[in-house]
Amino acid sequence: MVYYVAHRLFSAHDRALGARVAEHLAAEAGADAVFLPFCDTDEEDLVADVKGLRLYQLDTRRLGGLTGMIALLHGPSLDDGVCMEVGYAAALGVPVTILTTDFQTYDRAGRVPAWQFPDPLIEAVAHTVVRGSTLGPRTAAANRFAAFADRNESQIDAAVCHGVDALLHAPAPVRPAPKEQRGVYIEASPYTPDSGLLAAARSSGRPAHVSRRFTAGDPLGAAVEDWNLAAASCALVADVSGPETPPGAAILIGAAAARRQRVIAYQPRPAYTHAPGREPNWRNLMIQYASDLHATTLSDVTAGLES
The missing domain is CATH 3.40.50.450 (Rossmann fold)
Structure with missing residues (x-):
């Protein structure tokens, strides 16, 4: 089994959230069954003649043999690297769980929301979408800022738990039959x-x-x-x-x-x-x-x- 945690890499917050998901998943599936890209390719310290190419090779090697993927996507501007990884896994029949804490949904007519992300293709290829879109219950923290932080923490915890559970209960990968390719x-x-x-x-x-x-x-x-x-x-x-x-x-x-x-x-x-x-x-x-x-x-x- 290999579970891949796909997440935006370019801020400390996003890396911390990816590590949080990976840690929770490892507690259920075992640490050796979880791949966290920035962590497990040692990106910050990796030295290679063409470093970006080497990172691509390491990550796609993992993408080619997955049991499942959990991808973190938030907000109207979605990380293109994560979306690329989602497409790679989905094309190989790997079940993809999308985890979001975004409270926005989208449509074109300004009435009933029709899809959950800016591009409906995300839902079309995902096996499951888990939304943790509301803050947690109010707490008796010392001040309103700490209380607000607590509500965010409990929102994230609930979303991570539901997302990991959905991933672990997803079906085994089934590689689609190749289609005749033309045009x-x-x-x-x-x-x-x-x-x-x-x-x-x-x-x-x-x-x-x-x-x-x-x-x-x-x-x-x-x-x-x-x-x-x-x-x-x-x-x-x-x-x-x-x-x-x-x-x-x-x-x-x-x-x-x-x-x-x-x-x-x-x-x-x-x-x-x-x-x-x-x-x-x-x-x-x-x-x-x-x-x-x-x-x-x-x-x-x-x-x-x-x-």
């Missing part, structure tokens, strides 16, 4: 949907399909269709523009990497991140190294599909 799947940006990617793909002479879940009347149903169309394509072209790679694009890039499909990441305005001892990354390193080609123009996309 190109275009994952358009939710920010600039008319990016020209569909026309660029078709100009390569290949049949192409574009994501529909942000325009369809039934976003959740369309998310399942998007997932299936992407699985049946020989190549993925994903617009990764934005402050982070959009969550759906990150999920589909992870899935394509697991299925060994060709991935073209389109980002006309590259933005690099830097970390001590690591090469510059033009996106989250999991996105960067799962992509076969980084295209900055539509001509790059067409040429990449023709090659």
Whole structure:
């Protein structure tokens, strides 16, 4: 058994929450059955010729043999590395439990919430979503600030317990039967949907399909269709523009990497991140190294599909 805890790495709070989940999970499944990426790849002290690439290799090696995953996703801006890992695991038939303490839900019409995350694809690929969306009961702490902290702590504890329980009771992984792969799947940006990617793909002479879940009347149903169309394509072209790679694009890039499909990441305005001892990354390193080609123009996309 190997359980993977996927969480944002870029603040002490997120790393502490990931460790909290891992510790609770280890108490139930055993420490050797739990993989916590930043901790267990020794990321801060790792030395390698190309450190980001080495981290990607270590993490995807683990992703290829999982029993289950618990992924921490919070707020309207979802971590693209976590979403990539969710897609990788889901494509291999690994049950994924999504854990969130976010109280927001989402829809397009301003009425009844239709889905639980900014992108309905997350629900489409998750086995279970566990929401710890309300504060715990009031306590008799010495002051109101300590009382508020106590209510947050009990909210997190309850969410972690429910999330770990859901993960441990999930079914065993079942690898999906491979589909005949043909054509190109275009994952358009939710920010600039008319990016020209569909026309660029078709100009390569290949049949192409574009994501529909942000325009369809039934976003959740369309998310399942998007997932299936992407699985049946020989190549993925994903617009990764934005402050982070959009969550759906990150999920589909992870899935394509697991299925060994060709991935073209389109980002006309590259933005690099830097970390001590690591090469510059033009996106989250999991996105960067799962992509076969980084295209900055539509001509790059067409040429990449023709090659």
